[in-house]
Protein backbone atom coordinates (compact mmCIF):
# COMPACT_ATOMS: atom_id res chain seq x y z
CA UNK A 1 0.00 0.00 0.00
CA UNK A 2 1.32 3.36 -1.05
CA UNK A 3 0.04 6.85 -0.29
CA UNK A 4 0.89 10.44 -1.11
CA UNK A 5 1.37 11.50 2.48
CA UNK A 6 0.22 14.96 3.52
CA UNK A 7 1.60 15.45 7.04
CA UNK A 8 0.02 18.90 7.53
CA UNK A 9 1.41 21.96 9.29
CA UNK A 10 0.78 20.96 12.89
CA UNK A 11 2.70 17.67 12.77
CA UNK A 12 5.57 19.73 11.42
CA UNK A 13 5.06 22.48 14.00
CA UNK A 14 3.41 22.18 17.40
CA UNK A 15 3.01 18.36 17.38
CA UNK A 16 6.30 16.87 16.11
CA UNK A 17 5.44 13.69 18.03
CA UNK A 18 2.63 13.08 15.54
CA UNK A 19 4.97 13.22 12.55
CA UNK A 20 7.42 10.85 14.24
CA UNK A 21 4.79 8.34 15.35
CA UNK A 22 3.06 8.40 11.98
CA UNK A 23 6.32 7.48 10.21
CA UNK A 24 7.08 4.67 12.67
CA UNK A 25 3.60 3.20 12.63
CA UNK A 26 3.29 3.18 8.85
CA UNK A 27 6.67 1.57 8.50
CA UNK A 28 5.73 -1.09 11.07
CA UNK A 29 2.57 -1.80 9.07
CA UNK A 30 4.38 -1.86 5.75
CA UNK A 31 2.55 1.20 4.44
CA UNK A 32 4.66 3.18 2.00
CA UNK A 33 4.58 6.96 2.45
CA UNK A 34 5.57 9.27 -0.36
CA UNK A 35 5.65 12.65 1.41
CA UNK A 36 4.15 15.61 -0.48
CA UNK A 37 6.93 17.97 0.53
CA UNK A 38 5.89 20.80 -1.75
CA UNK A 39 2.22 20.92 -0.76
CA UNK A 40 0.85 24.01 0.98
CA UNK A 41 -1.32 24.34 4.07
CA UNK A 42 -4.99 23.36 3.45
CA UNK A 43 -6.02 26.66 4.99
CA UNK A 44 -7.59 24.83 7.95
CA UNK A 45 -10.96 26.42 7.20
CA UNK A 46 -9.57 29.89 7.94
CA UNK A 47 -8.54 30.53 4.34
CA UNK A 48 -11.81 29.05 3.02
CA UNK A 49 -13.66 31.52 5.20
CA UNK A 50 -11.63 34.48 3.79
CA UNK A 51 -11.34 33.49 0.17
CA UNK A 52 -12.85 30.14 -0.82
CA UNK A 53 -11.36 30.07 -4.30
CA UNK A 54 -7.86 30.70 -2.98
CA UNK A 55 -8.17 27.83 -0.50
CA UNK A 56 -9.64 25.52 -3.14
CA UNK A 57 -6.77 26.37 -5.49
CA UNK A 58 -4.12 25.54 -2.89
CA UNK A 59 -5.86 22.22 -2.24
CA UNK A 60 -6.26 21.49 -5.95
CA UNK A 61 -2.50 21.97 -6.19
CA UNK A 62 -1.99 19.32 -3.50
CA UNK A 63 -4.35 16.96 -5.34
CA UNK A 64 -2.45 17.53 -8.58
CA UNK A 65 0.84 16.73 -6.81
CA UNK A 66 -0.77 13.50 -5.57
CA UNK A 67 -1.83 12.62 -9.11
CA UNK A 68 1.83 12.86 -10.08
CA UNK A 69 2.68 10.42 -7.29
CA UNK A 70 -0.15 8.22 -8.52
CA UNK A 71 -1.59 7.42 -5.09
CA UNK A 72 -4.39 8.65 -2.81
CA UNK A 73 -3.62 11.41 -0.32
CA UNK A 74 -3.12 10.19 3.23
CA UNK A 75 -3.67 12.67 6.08
CA UNK A 76 -3.17 12.43 9.82
CA UNK A 77 -5.37 15.38 10.69
CA UNK A 78 -9.18 15.53 10.95
CA UNK A 79 -9.13 19.20 9.98
CA UNK A 80 -6.97 18.64 6.89
CA UNK A 81 -9.29 15.78 5.96
CA UNK A 82 -12.40 17.93 6.29
CA UNK A 83 -11.04 20.91 4.41
CA UNK A 84 -9.63 18.74 1.62
CA UNK A 85 -12.82 16.67 1.34
CA UNK A 86 -14.88 19.82 0.97
CA UNK A 87 -12.55 21.37 -1.59
CA UNK A 88 -12.35 18.12 -3.53
CA UNK A 89 -16.14 17.70 -3.61
CA UNK A 90 -16.52 21.21 -4.99
CA UNK A 91 -13.81 20.76 -7.63
CA UNK A 92 -15.11 17.38 -8.77
CA UNK A 93 -18.72 18.54 -8.99
CA UNK A 94 -18.09 21.59 -11.16
CA UNK A 95 -15.86 21.20 -14.26
CA UNK A 96 -16.05 24.92 -15.00
CA UNK A 97 -14.80 25.78 -11.54
CA UNK A 98 -12.06 23.17 -11.84
CA UNK A 99 -10.95 24.67 -15.13
CA UNK A 100 -10.80 28.15 -13.59
CA UNK A 101 -8.77 26.84 -10.65
CA UNK A 102 -6.46 24.97 -12.99
CA UNK A 103 -5.54 28.24 -14.71
CA UNK A 104 -3.66 29.14 -11.54
CA UNK A 105 -1.83 25.81 -11.49
CA UNK A 106 -0.76 25.96 -15.13
CA UNK A 107 2.20 28.38 -14.70
CA UNK A 108 3.80 25.69 -12.55
CA UNK A 109 3.05 23.01 -15.13
CA UNK A 110 0.41 21.38 -12.91
CA UNK A 111 -3.14 20.36 -13.67
CA UNK A 112 -5.66 18.70 -11.38
CA UNK A 113 -7.58 16.10 -13.35
CA UNK A 114 -10.07 15.39 -10.58
CA UNK A 115 -8.99 11.84 -9.75
CA UNK A 116 -7.45 12.19 -6.29
CA UNK A 117 -9.03 10.57 -3.23
CA UNK A 118 -8.22 11.88 0.25
CA UNK A 119 -8.09 9.49 3.21
CA UNK A 120 -7.31 9.97 6.81
CA UNK A 121 -5.18 7.26 8.43
CA UNK A 122 -8.32 6.39 10.42
CA UNK A 123 -10.24 5.53 7.26
CA UNK A 124 -7.30 4.01 5.42
CA UNK A 125 -6.64 1.49 8.18
CA UNK A 126 -10.21 0.27 8.33
CA UNK A 127 -11.15 0.52 4.65
CA UNK A 128 -7.87 -0.21 2.85
CA UNK A 129 -5.64 -2.05 5.28
CA UNK A 130 -8.29 -4.02 7.13
CA UNK A 131 -8.81 -4.47 10.84
CA UNK A 132 -7.88 -8.15 10.74
CA UNK A 133 -4.57 -7.38 9.04
CA UNK A 134 -3.93 -4.75 11.67
CA UNK A 135 -4.81 -7.13 14.49
CA UNK A 136 -2.34 -9.65 13.08
CA UNK A 137 0.44 -7.09 13.66
CA UNK A 138 -0.46 -6.32 17.27
CA UNK A 139 2.43 -7.33 19.55
CA UNK A 140 1.42 -5.60 22.74
CA UNK A 141 -2.34 -5.85 23.28
CA UNK A 142 -3.38 -2.85 25.36
CA UNK A 143 -5.46 -4.98 27.72
CA UNK A 144 -7.17 -3.06 30.48
CA UNK A 145 -6.59 0.36 28.94
CA UNK A 146 -9.76 2.41 28.68
CA UNK A 147 -9.41 4.83 25.79
CA UNK A 148 -11.99 7.51 24.95
CA UNK A 149 -12.31 8.45 21.26
CA UNK A 150 -12.30 12.15 20.31
CA UNK A 151 -12.92 12.50 16.57
CA UNK A 152 -12.75 16.22 15.80
CA UNK A 153 -15.54 18.10 13.97
CA UNK A 154 -14.00 18.15 10.52
CA UNK A 155 -13.82 14.39 10.07
CA UNK A 156 -17.52 13.96 10.93
CA UNK A 157 -19.52 16.87 9.56
CA UNK A 158 -21.13 17.60 7.19
CA UNK A 159 -21.79 13.87 6.79
CA UNK A 160 -22.64 14.27 3.12
CA UNK A 161 -19.18 15.59 2.24
CA UNK A 162 -17.26 13.36 4.65
CA UNK A 163 -18.78 10.21 3.20
CA UNK A 164 -20.61 9.27 6.38
CA UNK A 165 -23.96 9.11 4.63
CA UNK A 166 -22.75 6.13 2.57
CA UNK A 167 -20.40 4.84 5.27
CA UNK A 168 -22.03 5.58 8.62
CA UNK A 169 -19.53 3.25 10.31
CA UNK A 170 -16.92 5.99 9.84
CA UNK A 171 -18.29 7.45 13.06
CA UNK A 172 -17.29 4.24 14.86
CA UNK A 173 -13.84 3.61 13.34
CA UNK A 174 -11.97 5.02 16.34
CA UNK A 175 -13.79 2.65 18.66
CA UNK A 176 -13.08 -0.21 16.25
CA UNK A 177 -9.36 0.61 16.16
CA UNK A 178 -9.16 1.07 19.92
CA UNK A 179 -10.69 -2.39 20.28
CA UNK A 180 -8.33 -3.82 17.64
CA UNK A 181 -5.45 -2.59 19.83
CA UNK A 182 -6.86 -4.68 22.68
CA UNK A 183 -8.04 -1.63 24.63
CA UNK A 184 -11.61 -0.79 25.69
CA UNK A 185 -13.33 2.12 23.95
CA UNK A 186 -15.12 4.47 26.34
CA UNK A 187 -18.51 5.87 25.34
CA UNK A 188 -19.27 9.42 26.49
CA UNK A 189 -21.09 12.53 25.29
CA UNK A 190 -18.04 14.45 24.16
CA UNK A 191 -16.70 12.10 21.49
CA UNK A 192 -18.20 13.94 18.49
CA UNK A 193 -18.02 17.44 19.93
CA UNK A 194 -15.75 20.40 19.39
CA UNK A 195 -12.43 20.69 21.25
CA UNK A 196 -12.73 24.48 21.16
CA UNK A 197 -9.50 25.12 19.27
CA UNK A 198 -10.99 27.38 16.57
CA UNK A 199 -12.08 29.95 19.18
CA UNK A 200 -9.04 29.62 21.44
CA UNK A 201 -7.83 33.12 20.59
CA UNK A 202 -11.34 34.54 20.15
CA UNK A 203 -13.02 33.41 23.34
CA UNK A 204 -10.51 31.55 25.44
CA UNK A 205 -12.92 30.95 28.30
CA UNK A 206 -15.43 29.09 26.15
CA UNK A 207 -12.67 27.21 24.37
CA UNK A 208 -11.00 26.07 27.58
CA UNK A 209 -14.42 25.26 29.03
CA UNK A 210 -14.92 22.77 26.17
CA UNK A 211 -11.55 21.18 26.97
CA UNK A 212 -12.54 20.82 30.61
CA UNK A 213 -16.05 19.56 29.88
CA UNK A 214 -15.01 16.76 27.51
CA UNK A 215 -11.91 15.58 29.39
CA UNK A 216 -13.85 15.48 32.67
CA UNK A 217 -16.76 13.74 30.96
CA UNK A 218 -14.39 11.05 29.64
CA UNK A 219 -12.79 10.76 33.05
CA UNK A 220 -16.17 10.30 34.73
CA UNK A 221 -16.75 7.40 32.33
CA UNK A 222 -13.54 5.74 33.44
CA UNK A 223 -11.19 6.75 30.61
CA UNK A 224 -7.45 6.50 31.20
CA UNK A 225 -6.71 8.57 28.09
CA UNK A 226 -8.28 10.29 25.09
CA UNK A 227 -7.30 9.29 21.56
CA UNK A 228 -7.68 11.73 18.71
CA UNK A 229 -7.03 11.66 14.94
CA UNK A 230 -6.80 15.49 14.99
CA UNK A 231 -3.63 17.33 16.06
CA UNK A 232 -5.56 20.58 16.51
CA UNK A 233 -7.81 18.85 19.04
CA UNK A 234 -4.60 17.56 20.59
CA UNK A 235 -3.12 21.05 20.89
CA UNK A 236 -6.16 22.27 22.79
CA UNK A 237 -7.04 19.18 24.85
CA UNK A 238 -3.40 18.66 25.88
CA UNK A 239 -1.90 22.15 25.87
CA UNK A 240 -4.82 23.93 27.52
CA UNK A 241 -5.81 21.23 29.96
CA UNK A 242 -3.92 22.94 32.79
CA UNK A 243 -6.02 26.07 32.20
CA UNK A 244 -9.16 23.95 31.93
CA UNK A 245 -8.39 22.35 35.28
CA UNK A 246 -8.05 25.85 36.73
CA UNK A 247 -11.36 26.97 35.22
CA UNK A 248 -13.20 23.87 36.41
CA UNK A 249 -11.48 23.98 39.79
CA UNK A 250 -10.53 20.32 39.70
CA UNK A 251 -7.71 18.00 38.70
CA UNK A 252 -8.08 16.43 35.27
CA UNK A 253 -4.72 14.81 34.38
CA UNK A 254 -6.01 13.19 31.21
CA UNK A 255 -3.32 12.05 28.75
CA UNK A 256 -4.22 12.90 25.13
CA UNK A 257 -2.81 10.44 22.58
CA UNK A 258 -2.54 10.94 18.85
CA UNK A 259 -4.11 8.02 16.98
CA UNK A 260 -0.73 6.72 15.66
CA UNK A 261 0.67 6.79 19.20
CA UNK A 262 -2.03 4.43 20.43
CA UNK A 263 -1.59 2.17 17.42
CA UNK A 264 2.18 2.26 17.85
CA UNK A 265 1.92 1.11 21.45
CA UNK A 266 -0.13 -1.89 20.32
CA UNK A 267 2.37 -2.59 17.55
CA UNK A 268 5.08 -2.88 20.20
CA UNK A 269 6.89 0.39 19.52
CA UNK A 270 8.60 2.10 22.44
CA UNK A 271 7.23 5.16 24.20
CA UNK A 272 10.34 7.01 23.09
CA UNK A 273 9.89 6.12 19.42
CA UNK A 274 6.32 7.41 19.69
CA UNK A 275 7.54 10.50 21.54
CA UNK A 276 5.04 10.00 24.30
CA UNK A 277 7.25 12.13 26.52
CA UNK A 278 6.60 15.21 24.36
CA UNK A 279 3.21 16.04 25.78
CA UNK A 280 2.04 18.75 28.15
CA UNK A 281 -0.12 16.28 30.12
CA UNK A 282 1.99 13.37 31.26
CA UNK A 283 1.34 10.05 29.52
CA UNK A 284 3.23 8.12 32.17
CA UNK A 285 0.14 6.41 33.60
CA UNK A 286 -0.71 5.00 30.16
CA UNK A 287 2.85 3.81 29.53
CA UNK A 288 2.96 2.04 32.90
CA UNK A 289 -0.40 0.43 32.32
CA UNK A 290 0.70 -1.13 29.03
CA UNK A 291 4.34 -1.74 30.07
CA UNK A 292 5.82 0.53 27.42
CA UNK B 293 -44.00 -3.40 11.24
CA UNK B 294 -43.38 -3.57 14.98
CA UNK B 295 -41.14 -0.97 16.63
CA UNK B 296 -40.07 -0.06 20.10
CA UNK B 297 -39.83 3.61 21.03
CA UNK B 298 -37.37 4.32 23.85
CA UNK B 299 -38.58 7.70 25.07
CA UNK B 300 -36.90 10.00 27.55
CA UNK B 301 -39.49 11.03 30.11
CA UNK B 302 -39.34 13.74 32.73
CA UNK B 303 -42.15 15.23 34.74
CA UNK B 304 -40.76 17.85 37.10
CA UNK B 305 -43.72 17.38 39.41
CA UNK B 306 -42.93 13.70 39.97
CA UNK B 307 -39.44 12.78 38.72
CA UNK B 308 -36.14 13.83 40.26
CA UNK B 309 -34.16 12.81 37.16
CA UNK B 310 -35.16 11.86 33.61
CA UNK B 311 -35.82 8.20 32.85
CA UNK B 312 -36.33 6.12 29.71
CA UNK B 313 -39.57 4.28 29.00
CA UNK B 314 -40.14 1.75 26.23
CA UNK B 315 -43.33 1.54 24.15
CA UNK B 316 -43.86 -1.18 21.57
CA UNK B 317 -46.42 -0.74 18.81
CA UNK B 318 -47.36 -1.53 15.21
CA UNK B 319 -46.65 1.20 12.68
CA UNK B 320 -47.19 1.53 8.95
CA UNK B 321 -44.47 1.12 6.34
CA UNK B 322 -44.40 4.85 5.52
CA UNK B 323 -45.22 6.29 8.93
CA UNK B 324 -43.12 9.07 10.37
CA UNK B 325 -41.54 8.93 13.81
CA UNK B 326 -44.18 11.48 14.80
CA UNK B 327 -47.07 9.26 13.65
CA UNK B 328 -45.87 6.60 16.07
CA UNK B 329 -45.49 9.11 18.89
CA UNK B 330 -49.06 10.29 18.44
CA UNK B 331 -50.24 6.69 18.39
CA UNK B 332 -48.46 6.05 21.68
CA UNK B 333 -50.10 9.11 23.22
CA UNK B 334 -53.53 8.11 21.95
CA UNK B 335 -53.38 4.39 22.65
CA UNK B 336 -50.86 3.77 25.44
CA UNK B 337 -50.07 6.82 27.57
CA UNK B 338 -52.09 10.01 27.38
CA UNK B 339 -49.66 11.78 29.69
CA UNK B 340 -46.83 11.76 27.14
CA UNK B 341 -45.97 15.41 26.43
CA UNK B 342 -44.79 16.41 22.95
CA UNK B 343 -45.25 19.31 20.55
CA UNK B 344 -46.45 19.05 16.97
CA UNK B 345 -48.84 20.76 14.65
CA UNK B 346 -48.48 20.72 10.86
CA UNK B 347 -47.09 17.17 10.44
CA UNK B 348 -45.55 18.40 7.19
CA UNK B 349 -42.19 19.95 8.13
CA UNK B 350 -43.58 23.47 8.05
CA UNK B 351 -44.41 24.65 11.56
CA UNK B 352 -41.12 23.68 13.19
CA UNK B 353 -42.65 22.46 16.43
CA UNK B 354 -41.67 18.77 16.41
CA UNK B 355 -37.85 18.98 16.58
CA UNK B 356 -36.43 16.37 18.91
CA UNK B 357 -33.41 14.16 19.21
CA UNK B 358 -34.00 10.97 17.27
CA UNK B 359 -31.27 8.43 17.97
CA UNK B 360 -29.22 11.26 19.41
CA UNK B 361 -29.53 13.62 16.46
CA UNK B 362 -31.85 16.62 16.19
CA UNK B 363 -34.59 15.92 13.66
CA UNK B 364 -38.09 17.00 12.74
CA UNK B 365 -40.03 13.92 13.79
CA UNK B 366 -42.63 14.48 11.08
CA UNK B 367 -39.91 14.52 8.41
CA UNK B 368 -38.18 11.35 9.63
CA UNK B 369 -39.51 7.99 8.53
CA UNK B 370 -39.70 5.37 11.21
CA UNK B 371 -38.26 2.69 8.93
CA UNK B 372 -35.11 4.82 8.45
CA UNK B 373 -34.85 5.72 12.13
CA UNK B 374 -35.43 2.18 13.40
CA UNK B 375 -33.96 -0.24 10.87
CA UNK B 376 -33.57 -2.77 13.67
CA UNK B 377 -36.90 -2.00 15.28
CA UNK B 378 -35.71 0.38 18.01
CA UNK B 379 -35.78 4.18 18.00
CA UNK B 380 -34.62 6.48 20.78
CA UNK B 381 -36.44 9.80 21.20
CA UNK B 382 -35.22 12.56 23.52
CA UNK B 383 -35.95 16.26 23.90
CA UNK B 384 -33.67 18.76 22.15
CA UNK B 385 -30.49 19.72 23.93
CA UNK B 386 -29.41 23.13 25.24
CA UNK B 387 -32.96 24.20 26.12
CA UNK B 388 -34.64 23.56 29.49
CA UNK B 389 -37.07 20.63 29.54
CA UNK B 390 -40.60 21.56 30.57
CA UNK B 391 -42.00 18.01 30.44
CA UNK B 392 -40.98 14.86 28.54
CA UNK B 393 -40.17 16.05 25.01
CA UNK B 394 -41.37 19.63 25.40
CA UNK B 395 -38.60 22.19 25.87
CA UNK B 396 -38.83 25.85 26.82
CA UNK B 397 -38.21 27.78 23.59
CA UNK B 398 -37.94 31.04 25.55
CA UNK B 399 -34.16 31.37 25.29
CA UNK B 400 -34.38 30.60 21.56
CA UNK B 401 -36.86 33.41 20.88
CA UNK B 402 -35.03 35.79 23.14
CA UNK B 403 -31.92 35.45 20.92
CA UNK B 404 -33.92 35.85 17.73
CA UNK B 405 -35.48 39.05 19.10
CA UNK B 406 -32.04 40.31 20.11
CA UNK B 407 -30.84 40.52 16.50
CA UNK B 408 -33.69 42.87 15.47
CA UNK B 409 -35.39 40.45 13.09
CA UNK B 410 -37.00 43.10 10.94
CA UNK B 411 -36.18 45.30 7.97
CA UNK B 412 -35.20 48.91 8.38
CA UNK B 413 -35.83 50.40 4.95
CA UNK B 414 -34.64 53.88 3.99
CA UNK B 415 -36.71 56.77 5.31
CA UNK B 416 -37.55 58.09 1.86
CA UNK B 417 -40.46 55.97 0.69
CA UNK B 418 -40.50 54.86 -2.94
CA UNK B 419 -43.64 55.53 -4.92
CA UNK B 420 -44.56 51.86 -5.08
CA UNK B 421 -42.90 48.84 -3.42
CA UNK B 422 -39.20 48.63 -2.47
CA UNK B 423 -37.50 46.78 -5.27
CA UNK B 424 -34.69 44.29 -4.69
CA UNK B 425 -32.60 42.61 -7.38
CA UNK B 426 -33.30 38.91 -7.91
CA UNK B 427 -29.74 37.85 -7.25
CA UNK B 428 -29.61 39.43 -3.82
CA UNK B 429 -32.90 37.81 -2.88
CA UNK B 430 -31.73 34.41 -4.03
CA UNK B 431 -29.02 34.64 -1.35
CA UNK B 432 -31.59 35.65 1.27
CA UNK B 433 -34.19 33.01 0.36
CA UNK B 434 -32.00 30.22 1.72
CA UNK B 435 -32.31 31.75 5.20
CA UNK B 436 -35.95 32.69 4.86
CA UNK B 437 -36.53 28.93 4.65
CA UNK B 438 -35.84 28.73 8.40
CA UNK B 439 -38.89 27.40 10.27
CA UNK B 440 -37.54 28.32 13.73
CA UNK B 441 -37.51 24.72 14.91
CA UNK B 442 -34.45 25.04 17.15
CA UNK B 443 -32.73 21.88 15.88
CA UNK B 444 -29.52 23.85 15.24
CA UNK B 445 -29.51 25.27 18.77
CA UNK B 446 -30.08 21.80 20.22
CA UNK B 447 -26.55 20.72 19.35
CA UNK B 448 -24.62 24.00 19.20
CA UNK B 449 -21.33 23.35 20.99
CA UNK B 450 -20.80 26.96 22.01
CA UNK B 451 -24.32 27.41 23.41
CA UNK B 452 -23.61 24.33 25.51
CA UNK B 453 -20.77 26.06 27.37
CA UNK B 454 -22.07 29.62 27.09
CA UNK B 455 -25.85 30.19 26.97
CA UNK B 456 -25.19 33.89 26.23
CA UNK B 457 -24.10 33.00 22.70
CA UNK B 458 -26.66 34.30 20.19
CA UNK B 459 -26.53 30.92 18.49
CA UNK B 460 -27.00 29.62 14.95
CA UNK B 461 -30.68 30.40 14.31
CA UNK B 462 -30.55 34.01 15.49
CA UNK B 463 -27.28 34.71 13.68
CA UNK B 464 -28.63 33.20 10.47
CA UNK B 465 -31.66 35.43 10.90
CA UNK B 466 -29.35 38.44 11.37
CA UNK B 467 -27.67 37.57 8.09
CA UNK B 468 -31.06 37.43 6.38
CA UNK B 469 -31.47 41.17 7.08
CA UNK B 470 -27.84 42.21 6.58
CA UNK B 471 -27.90 40.58 3.15
CA UNK B 472 -31.21 42.17 2.20
CA UNK B 473 -30.50 45.13 -0.13
CA UNK B 474 -33.52 46.98 1.23
CA UNK B 475 -31.99 47.23 4.68
CA UNK B 476 -30.22 50.43 5.74
CA UNK B 477 -28.62 50.08 9.13
CA UNK B 478 -26.09 47.33 8.49
CA UNK B 479 -23.30 49.29 10.17
CA UNK B 480 -25.06 49.25 13.52
CA UNK B 481 -26.11 45.61 13.17
CA UNK B 482 -22.66 44.42 12.20
CA UNK B 483 -21.02 46.43 14.95
CA UNK B 484 -23.13 44.76 17.63
CA UNK B 485 -22.72 41.31 16.05
CA UNK B 486 -18.95 41.73 16.29
CA UNK B 487 -19.17 41.93 20.07
CA UNK B 488 -19.02 39.06 22.54
CA UNK B 489 -21.85 36.49 22.02
CA UNK B 490 -21.84 37.22 18.29
CA UNK B 491 -20.26 36.05 15.06
CA UNK B 492 -16.71 35.58 16.36
CA UNK B 493 -17.81 33.22 19.13
CA UNK B 494 -18.89 30.44 16.76
CA UNK B 495 -16.42 27.56 16.82
CA UNK B 496 -17.08 26.31 13.31
CA UNK B 497 -18.19 22.85 14.44
CA UNK B 498 -20.72 22.20 11.61
CA UNK B 499 -23.32 20.86 14.05
CA UNK B 500 -25.91 23.42 12.96
CA UNK B 501 -25.27 22.75 9.28
CA UNK B 502 -25.77 19.06 9.93
CA UNK B 503 -28.86 19.57 12.10
CA UNK B 504 -30.91 21.97 10.00
CA UNK B 505 -33.85 20.25 8.23
CA UNK B 506 -34.17 23.18 5.81
CA UNK B 507 -30.55 23.50 4.65
CA UNK B 508 -30.20 26.98 6.08
CA UNK B 509 -26.54 26.22 6.90
CA UNK B 510 -26.39 28.73 9.76
CA UNK B 511 -22.61 28.39 10.12
CA UNK B 512 -22.08 29.48 6.53
CA UNK B 513 -24.22 32.56 7.26
CA UNK B 514 -22.10 33.34 10.30
CA UNK B 515 -18.95 33.16 8.17
CA UNK B 516 -20.61 35.43 5.60
CA UNK B 517 -21.43 37.90 8.39
CA UNK B 518 -17.76 37.87 9.39
CA UNK B 519 -16.78 38.83 5.86
CA UNK B 520 -19.42 41.59 5.88
CA UNK B 521 -18.24 42.91 9.23
CA UNK B 522 -14.66 43.10 7.93
CA UNK B 523 -15.87 44.91 4.80
CA UNK B 524 -17.63 47.42 7.02
CA UNK B 525 -14.38 48.10 8.83
CA UNK B 526 -14.96 46.17 12.06
CA UNK B 527 -11.46 44.75 12.09
CA UNK B 528 -10.26 45.41 15.64
CA UNK B 529 -10.88 41.85 16.73
CA UNK B 530 -8.69 38.84 17.48
CA UNK B 531 -10.71 36.93 14.90
CA UNK B 532 -9.60 39.30 12.16
CA UNK B 533 -5.97 39.42 13.31
CA UNK B 534 -5.96 35.62 13.55
CA UNK B 535 -7.28 35.26 10.02
CA UNK B 536 -4.84 37.88 8.64
CA UNK B 537 -1.84 36.35 10.34
CA UNK B 538 -2.81 32.86 9.24
CA UNK B 539 -3.11 33.92 5.62
CA UNK B 540 0.13 35.92 5.69
CA UNK B 541 2.02 32.98 7.16
CA UNK B 542 0.84 30.56 4.48
CA UNK B 543 1.47 33.18 1.81
CA UNK B 544 5.05 33.74 2.98
CA UNK B 545 6.11 30.16 3.57
CA UNK B 546 3.47 27.75 2.25
CA UNK B 547 2.61 26.62 5.75
CA UNK B 548 1.30 27.83 9.07
CA UNK B 549 3.64 29.39 11.62
CA UNK B 550 1.92 28.70 14.95
CA UNK B 551 4.21 30.84 17.09
CA UNK B 552 3.66 33.86 14.90
CA UNK B 553 -0.07 33.18 14.78
CA UNK B 554 -0.39 33.19 18.58
CA UNK B 555 1.45 36.49 18.97
CA UNK B 556 -0.04 38.31 16.00
CA UNK B 557 -3.59 37.37 17.02
CA UNK B 558 -3.21 39.13 20.35
CA UNK B 559 -1.59 42.06 18.58
CA UNK B 560 2.06 42.97 19.14
CA UNK B 561 1.01 45.80 21.44
CA UNK B 562 -1.29 43.77 23.69
CA UNK B 563 1.18 43.15 26.51
CA UNK B 564 -1.13 41.54 29.10
CA UNK B 565 -2.38 38.99 26.58
CA UNK B 566 1.16 38.28 25.38
CA UNK B 567 2.29 37.69 28.95
CA UNK B 568 -0.74 35.40 29.34
CA UNK B 569 0.66 33.31 26.50
CA UNK B 570 3.94 32.81 28.35
CA UNK B 571 2.95 29.91 30.64
CA UNK B 572 1.55 27.99 27.70
CA UNK B 573 4.75 28.68 25.74
CA UNK B 574 6.93 27.62 28.66
CA UNK B 575 5.07 24.34 29.09
CA UNK B 576 5.44 23.66 25.36
CA UNK B 577 9.15 24.44 25.54
CA UNK B 578 9.58 22.05 28.46
CA UNK B 579 7.80 19.27 26.55
CA UNK B 580 10.06 19.90 23.57
CA UNK B 581 7.18 20.89 21.33
CA UNK B 582 7.62 24.62 20.92
CA UNK B 583 7.37 25.38 17.18
CA UNK B 584 10.79 26.43 15.92
CA UNK B 585 11.22 30.20 15.79
CA UNK B 586 12.98 29.68 12.47
CA UNK B 587 10.00 28.89 10.32
CA UNK B 588 11.30 27.26 7.16
CA UNK B 589 9.73 27.82 3.79
CA UNK B 590 8.19 24.77 2.16
CA UNK B 591 9.49 23.74 -1.23
CA UNK B 592 7.03 25.30 -3.65
CA UNK B 593 6.50 28.33 -1.41
CA UNK B 594 7.10 30.70 -4.31
CA UNK B 595 4.27 29.04 -6.26
CA UNK B 596 1.99 29.36 -3.25
CA UNK B 597 2.81 33.05 -3.04
CA UNK B 598 2.05 33.47 -6.73
CA UNK B 599 -1.35 31.79 -6.30
CA UNK B 600 -2.08 34.06 -3.33
CA UNK B 601 -1.20 37.16 -5.32
CA UNK B 602 -3.30 36.11 -8.29
CA UNK B 603 -6.40 35.26 -6.29
CA UNK B 604 -6.17 38.17 -3.88
CA UNK B 605 -6.01 40.45 -6.90
CA UNK B 606 -9.06 38.74 -8.44
CA UNK B 607 -10.96 39.13 -5.17
CA UNK B 608 -10.24 42.87 -5.09
CA UNK B 609 -11.46 43.38 -8.63
CA UNK B 610 -14.74 41.50 -8.14
Ligand code: SF4
Pocket residue numbers: 444447448449450451459460493494495496497498499500501510511514
Ligand atom coordinates in the same frame (compact mmCIF):
# COMPACT_ATOMS: atom_id res chain seq x y z
S1 SF4 C 1 -20.99 26.07 13.77
FE1 SF4 C 1 -21.11 27.73 15.28
S2 SF4 C 1 -23.28 28.24 15.48
FE2 SF4 C 1 -23.14 26.27 14.39
S3 SF4 C 1 -23.41 24.76 16.01
FE3 SF4 C 1 -21.17 25.09 15.78
S4 SF4 C 1 -20.64 26.75 17.23
FE4 SF4 C 1 -22.90 26.71 17.04
Ligand code: SF4
Pocket residue numbers: 437438439440441442443444445460461464503504505506507508509510
Ligand atom coordinates in the same frame (compact mmCIF):
# COMPACT_ATOMS: atom_id res chain seq x y z
S1 SF4 D 1 -31.77 27.38 10.99
FE1 SF4 D 1 -32.63 25.35 10.46
S2 SF4 D 1 -32.39 24.18 12.36
FE2 SF4 D 1 -32.14 26.30 12.92
S3 SF4 D 1 -34.16 26.96 13.56
FE3 SF4 D 1 -33.99 27.44 11.38
S4 SF4 D 1 -34.83 25.66 10.31
FE4 SF4 D 1 -34.45 25.02 12.42
Ligand code: FES
Pocket residue numbers: 344345346347348349350351352353354355364365366367
Ligand atom coordinates in the same frame (compact mmCIF):
# COMPACT_ATOMS: atom_id res chain seq x y z
S1 FES E 1 -45.15 18.94 13.05
FE1 FES E 1 -44.73 20.83 12.03
S2 FES E 1 -42.64 20.60 11.50
FE2 FES E 1 -43.10 18.65 12.31
